[in-house]
Amino acid sequence: MHKKKYSSLAEFVIKTREKLNLTQNELSNLSSLSVDEIQSIEQGIDLFLATTTRQKLAKGLKVDNKEIKQYEIKVDYNQTEKSIKDQIKEKILLNRNNPNFTVNCPVCNEKLITRIAKLYDLEDNLVLHPKARCSKCPFQLND
Numbered sequence: 405m406h407k408k409k410y411s412s413l414a415e416f417v418i419k420t421r422e423k424l425n426l427t428q429n430e431l432s433n434l435s436s437l438s439v440d441e442i443q444s445i446e447q448g449i450d451l452f453l454a455t456t457t458r459q460k461l462a463k464g465l466k467v468d469n470k471e472i473k474q475y476e477i478k479v480d481y482n483q484t485e486k487s488i489k490d491q492i493k494e495k496i497l498l499n500r501n502n503p504n505f506t507v508n509c510p511v512c513n514e515k516l517i518t519r520i521a522k523l524y525d526l527e528d529n530l531v532l533h534p535k536a537r538c539s540k541c542p543f544q545l546n547d
Contacts, residue, residue, distance in 0.1 A: 413475040414448040420465045421446075435464025451477035451512065452541045489545055496520065496534035507536070514540040 410416040421431050428446070432439045437460050444450045445461070453461065453476060462469045488510045496518050499505035507516050521533040536545040 416475045431464050435460045493534040509538040511543045512541045
């Protein structure tokens, strides 16, 4: 793996783009990412990238995927506090009939995509299991 030279993903992308004498619009075209996505990364809003985003960005910056990945924030998403997960589950269940209900990811603060799985136990009783996943980071609530 490459040696880290920068303190953040944002700094890495900005400096690498500037070394290539590219504007955000030019990087957007080379990487097939929107200017908004480039700006979000450079502003430090996106700290973890989806694999396809990382690949596109690497192509545009003419670097290896691994070089970008080393600057991403690494969080153990399975270690999110149980009480936080329990609170999210409770909110989902309490607001299951509210179509405007939203809950944010405890890791990156983006809106979670939620649903309730309807299962039946051995005695044919309905059991509701709240589920949630983040569209920005790997956080999942599925236990």
